[in-house]
Amino acid sequence: MSFKDLFVEYDWEWAKQKIYSARSIDVERALAKAGYLTPEEFLPLLSPAAEEYLPQMIELSRELTYKRFGRTIHLYIPLYLSNKCNNVCTYCGFSFTNRNLKRITLTPDQIELEAKAIKRWGFDHVVIVTGEDARDINVEYLSTALRILRKYFSQVSVEVQPLKLEDYEVLRREGMHAVIVYQETYNQKSYAEYHLKGRKRNFFWRLETPERAAQAQVRKIGMGVLLGLEDWRTDAFFLALHLDYMRRHYWQTMYSVSFPRLRPAEGFVGPKVEVSNKALVQLITAFRLFDADLDLVLSTREPPKLRDLLMTIGITTMSAGSRTEPGAYAIHSNALKQFEIEDTRTPQQVAEAIKQAGYTPVWKDWEMELV
Amino acid sequence: MKGDLVIAGRKFSSRLFVGTGKFGDHDVMVEAIKTSGTELVTVALRRMNLNDETPDDLIDKLIPLQDKILIVPNTSGARTAEEAVLLAELGRELLGTNWVKVEIHPNPRHLMPDPLETLKATETLVKKGFVPLPYVHADPVLCKRLEEVGSPVVMPLAAPIGTNLGMEMKTMLEIIISEGTVPVIVDAGIGAPSHAAEAMELGADAVLVNTAIATAGDPVQMAKAFKLAVEAGRLAYESGLPPTGKPKPTSPTDTFNLLDEVERIV
Numbered sequence: 013m014s015f016k017d018l019f020v021e022y023d024w025e026w027a028k029q030k031i032y033s034a035r036s037i038d039v040e041r042a043l044a045k046a047g048y049l050t051p052e053e054f055l056p057l058l059s060p061a062a063e064e065y066l067p068q069m070i071e072l073s074r075e076l077t078y079k080r081f082g083r084t085i086h087l088y089i090p091l092y093l094s095n096k097c098n099n100v101c102t103y104c105g106f107s108f109t110n111r112n113l114k115r116i117t118l119t120p121d122q123i124e125l126e127a128k129a130i131k132r133w134g135f136d137h138v139v140i141v142t143g144e145d146a147r148d149i150n151v152e153y154l155s156t157a158l159r160i161l162r163k164y165f166s167q168v169s170v171e172v173q174p175l176k177l178e179d180y181e182v183l184r185r186e187g188m189h190a191v192i193v194y195q196e197t198y199n200q201k202s203y204a205e206y207h208l209k210g211r212k213r214n215f216f217w218r219l220e221t222p223e224r225a226a227q228a229q230v231r232k233i234g235m236g237v238l239l240g241l242e243d244w245r246t247d248a249f250f251l252a253l254h255l256d257y258m259r260r261h262y263w264q265t266m267y268s269v270s271f272p273r274l275r276p277a278e279g280f281v282g283p284k285v286e287v288s289n290k291a292l293v294q295l296i297t298a299f300r301l302f303d304a305d306l307d308l309v310l311s312t313r314e315p316p317k318l319r320d321l322l323m324t325i326g327i328t329t330m331s332a333g334s335r336t337e338p339g340a341y342a343i344h345s346n347a348l349k350q351f352e353i354e355d356t357r358t359p360q361q362v363a364e365a366i367k368q369a370g371y372t373p374v375w376k377d378w379e380m381e382l383v
Numbered sequence: 384m385k386g387d388l389v390i391a392g393r394k395f396s397s398r399l400f401v402g403t404g405k406f407g408d409h410d411v412m413v414e415a416i417k418t419s420g421t422e423l424v425t426v427a428l429r430r431m432n433l434n435d436e437t438p439d440d441l442i443d444k445l446i447p448l449q450d451k452i453l454i455v456p457n458t459s460g461a462r463t464a465e466e467a468v469l470l471a472e473l474g475r476e477l478l479g480t481n482w483v484k485v486e487i488h489p490n491p492r493h494l495m496p497d498p499l500e501t502l503k504a505t506e507t508l509v510k511k512g513f514v515p516l517p518y519v520h521a522d523p524v525l526c527k528r529l530e531e532v533g534s535p536v537v538m539p540l541a542a543p544i545g546t547n548l549g550m551e552m553k554t555m556l557e558i559i560i561s562e563g564t565v566p567v568i569v570d571a572g573i574g575a576p577s578h579a580a581e582a583m584e585l586g587a588d589a590v591l592v593n594t595a596i597a598t599a600g601d602p603v604q605m606a607k608a609f610k611l612a613v614e615a616g617r618l619a620y621e622s623g624l625p626p627t628g629k630p631k632p633t634s635p636t637d638t639f640n641l642l643d644e645v646e647r648i649v
Contacts, residue, residue, distance in 0.1 A: 037625070044626030048561050067638040260564050263527050289645045318648045321641055 014220055015257045022253065024199050027055075028246040034059035046072045046301040051252045057298035058245040066294060073297035073326040076304040083371045086307075086329040087363065088137040089130055090171070092338040093118045093157055095348045097143025099210030103241070105277035105336070105350045106143040108209065113278065113348040117148040122343050123157055127164045129342035133333060133359040136376035137167035139192065141336075141350075144173035144211060151179040158186040167378040169234070173211065174221035180228035189378060191225040192234035193218065194270070197242040198250030206241060222254070226262035233258065233267055234309065239292075240274030240283030248295055252302055259303070268307035268329065269299055275313050275351040289318060293325065300326040312355040319355055320365050332362035388588050390566060391482075391514040391535045393453065397422045398583065399613040400568065401606070402593025404430075409444045411602050416448060419606035423453045425484045425591070428474050429460040442477075455516065457484035462497075464504035471504075471513055483508065484538070485517040494544045498525050502532065509533035518570050521552035526559045526567075537563065538591065540571035541582060545594050547574020550581050560586045576605075576612030583616025584624060 038056035043065065045053060056062060057069065094117035097106040118126065130138060140157060142149045149172060161168045169190035170183060180191065197203050200215055207213050222233045235255060237247040255267060271292060274283040296308060310319060310327045312334040323330060334353055339345030355362070363373040388395040400423045406412035416424055424445065431442050445454050456474030461467035464487065471483040485508065487501050488494040501517050502525065508515040514535055519525055521539040529537050539559055542548035550556065551572060560567050566588035573579050574595045582590050592609055599605035 038623075040626045041623060048557075050561070066642055070638045070641065260562055263562055289648055290642065293642065293645055315648060318645065321645055321648075325641070 014223055015254055016216055016219060018253070018257055019198075019219065019250075022250070024246060024250075027249050028243060031055055031059050031245045031249060034061045036061055036064075039065050042301065043068060043072060047076055047304040049302050051249065051256050054252050054298065054302045055249055057301055058248050058294070062294060062298070063290070066290070066297070069297040069301065070293065070325050073300035074324070076300055077326050077328065080304050081328050084374050085323050085327070085366045085371050086137070086374045086377055087135065087359065087366075088139055088167075088169070088329065088331050089133070089135045089359065090141050090311075090331060090334050090336070091123075091126060091130065091138045091161070092141045092336060092340070092350070093123065093153075094142040094145065094149055095338050095350065096145035096148050097210075098146070099144050099212040100208040101210075101212060102206050102208065103238070103274055103277065103280050103283075105279070105348060107279060110278045110348065114346060116338055116345055116347045117142075117145070117153075118338055118343075120156055120160060122339060123160050125342040126339065127161055131164045134363075134375050135359065136165050137169070137189075137378070138165050139169045139171050139190075139331075141171045142173075142338075146173075146211075149173070151175065151182055154183055155186045158183060158188055162187045166376060169232070171234070174218050175224070177224045177228050180225050180230055184228055184230050188230065190232035190234055190266075190268070191221075191230050192268075192270075193221045193225070194234075194236040194238060194272070195219060195251070195254070196238045198237065198247055198254075199242045202242050219254075222258055223262070226258065226265045231266060232307075233265055234270060235267065236270040236272060236309075238272055238274060239287040239295075240285055243285060244287050244291060244295065248298070252299075255303070255306075266307065267303075268309050270309040270311065271295055272311060272313055275354070277351040278348065292318075292322070296322060296326045312353045313351070315354045316357055316365070319362075320369060323366065323371065324369055330362070330366075332357070333359035388566060390516075395422050395589070397610070397613075398589040398617055399579070399609055400425065400570075400589055400591040401596065402591060403427075403441065403445070403597075404593050405597035406602065407597075409440055412597070413444050413448070415596055415602040415606040416452065418603050418610070419596070420610045422451065423455060424448075425455045425457045425593075427459040428456045428470050428477070431477065453480070453482060454478055455480065455482045455484050457486050457518075458504075459486040459488075461487050461504075462489040462500075463487065464500040464507065467500070467504040468507050468511070471508055471515070472511075475513070481512060482514040482516065485515045496520060496540070498522060502528055505529055505534050506532035516568070521555035521559060523555060523558045523562060526563065530563070530565050534565065536566045536568055536588075538568045538570040541569050541578065542572025542574075544571040546572055547595055548572050549574055549578035550585075553581075553585070556582070556587070557585060576608045579609055580612040580616035580619070583613055584619050586620055589613075 034056035039062045042056050095106050096115045100108050167189045171192035203215050309329045311331045337347045337349035366373040397420045399421050401421045403426045458467040458470040487497045505515045505517045518538045526537040542551040568589045569582040569587045570591040579590045596605050
C-alpha cells in the first residue's frame with residue numbers, strides 16, 4: 013500500500029467539480045471543526061464559496077497559529093549548489109533547453125565559502141537546492157556538502173531530485189534534517205505537459221518520494237504544489253489528501269507546506285493559471301485550518317509588503333536574503349538563476365520587519381547533535 | 384468514509400459489538416444479542432467450563448448463534464502478555480476461531496488495561512496468525528504502536544470499564560480517529576445509547592457495549608435502543624454534521640483591512 017493506490021482512485025475532474033459546487037453551509041461546517049480536518053472536510057475551504065468567509069478564516073487561522081506556535085517566525089536561507097539539470101521543465105530557469113548560459117556545480121571549497129558568508133548573517137538553517145544532474149549531484153556529492161555545512165549550521169535540509177530510500181538513509185546519517193519535494197501539480201496530464209524531458213517526467217516516482225523519505229526516518233518532509241501550473245484549488249485538495257495519508261502512515265514525521273507562486277524565469281512565458289494575492293490568503297488560512305500543527309512556509313518569491321502581512325495570518329517559516337543562482341553569496345558566480353526573487357531585503361531587514369509585526373525571528377530551532 | 388466495516392477480511396453490517404458479562408439470565412442475554420443486530424459478541428474464557436464434563440450454559444446458548452454472529456473469546460483475567468497468549472490459544476481450541484479480544488488488566492479494582500503487556504501480546508498474536516482486538520487506554524501513541532505491530536483494529540476505552548460514564552476520553556478518541564489507519568472500536572464506559580451515538584458521530588468505526596445492556600431494567604429493549612443509536616450516529620457521521628457552537632461575532636475591521644491591503648499589493 014502506498015499513496016499511489018489511494019491517489020489513482022480519485023479523479024481530478026470529480027474533485028474540481030466538488031470544490032466549485034461547495035455551498036456556504038459546507039464552508040461553515042469546516043470552520044466549526046477547524047484545526048484538524050479530513051481532506052473531505054477541508055475541501056469546501058478551497059471553494060469559491062469560501063471567499064466570503066475569508067475574514068473568519070483569517071481570524072481562525074491566526075488564533076490556531078498563535079495557540080500552537082506563539083508569535084514566532086523561523087528563518088532559513090536556500091543554498092544553491094548547482095544549476096546543472098537534465099530535465100526540460102517549461103517553467104524553470106534551470107531547464108536543459110536554456111543553453112549557452114553559465115552552469116556550475118560548487119566545489120567543496122566553494123560550498124565552504126558560501127557557508128561562511130551565510131553564517132555571518134546569523135542563519136542556522138540552510139536548505140540545499142540543486143538541479144537534477146545525476147553525474148554531478150549524487151549521494152556522494154550531497155554527503156560531502158552535508159559534512160561541510162554541518163560544521164556551520166545545526167539544521168540542513170535538502171531540496172533536490174527524488175532519491176532512493178537507501179540514499180535518504182545515507183543523507184539522514186550525514187545529518188540531513190528535512191527533505192523538501194513538491195509534486196508541482198497533482199494533475200497527471202498537465203504534469204506531462206510541463207515536464208517534457210528527463211527523469212522528472214516520472215510522475216509516480218515523484219509522488220512516492222515523501223514515503224521513501226519517511227521510511228528512511230527523515231525527521232521532516234516539506235511538501236507543496238507550484239502555484240500557477242494548474243487550478244490551485246484542486247491541486248490544494250490533492251496536496252491535503254497526500255498530507256493526510258502521510259500523517260496517518262508516518263505519524264512520527266513532521267510536515268511543512270510551502271506556497272510557491274510561479275515567478276518569471278529564463279525562457280518561461282508566464283503561468284497558465286493566475287493565483288491572486290487573495291487566493292494565497294485563502295490557501296494559507298485553509299491549510300492552517302486543515303492542520304494546526306503544520307509548518308507553513310513562505311519564500312522570497314513574494315513581495316516584501318505581502319510577506320509582512322502573510323506572516324501574521326498563519327505563516328510560521330520564511331526564507332530571507334535568498335539568491336537562486338549557485339555561488340551568489342560569496343563567490344559571485346553570475347551563473348544562471350532558477351527564478352527571480354521579489355523580496356530582496358537583507359536577512360537583517362526581514363528580521364526587523366518580523367519584530368515590527370510583533371513577532372520573534374527564530375534563527376535556531378534544532379540541534380542535530382542532541383537526537 | 385462510507386461503506387461496510389471490514390476487519391481482517393470479514394464484513395460487518397452492524398457496528399455494534401456486544402459483551403456477554405453481567406446478564407442476570409442467559410435467555411435474556413440471547414434475546415438481547417439477537418435484538419441488538421450485532422454480528423460480534425465477546426465472551427470471557429475464564430467463564431467457560433474448560434475441563435469437566437458439566438455442560439456449559441453460557442457457551443451452549445451462544446453456539447447456535449454462530450451462523451450470523453462471530454463469537455470472540457476475550458483474555459480477561461490475564462495479567463501478562465504471556466498469559467493472554469496462552470488464553471488466546473485455548474480459545475482457538477475451544478471455539479475454533481483465531482479472533483481474540485486482548486484484555487490484560489493486572490489491576491483487579493478498576494480493570495485498567497496494561498499498555499505494555501497489551502502491545503507485547505498483540506505483536507505475538509499477530510505473528511502467530513491470530514486476529515487480536517486489543518483493548519487499551521485512549522492513548523493515541525499506543526494506538527499507533529499497535530497498528531505498527533499489525534493490529535487489525537484498536538479498541539480504546541471511552542471511560543473506565545463498567546462506569547457507564549460515557550465519552551470521558553473524547554478529546555483523545557478524536558485524535559485516535561483522525562490519525563488512525565485501522566478501524567477504531569470504542570470499548571468500555573459507554574453507558575447509554577446517547578454515548579454510543581456520540582462515539583459514532585465522532586467517526587468511531589464501531590462500539591462495544593456490555594454493562595449498559597446487561598444491567599439495564601430491560602436488557603432486550605435496551606439492546607434495541609443501542610442498535611438504533613449506533614445506526615443513527617453512523618448515519619449522522621456519514622451525512623456530515625452541521626456546525627455547532629455559538630455564532631462568532633462578526634470579524635473586526637482589521638481583517639477586512641488586511642484583505643483590502645493584500646489585494647492592492649502588486
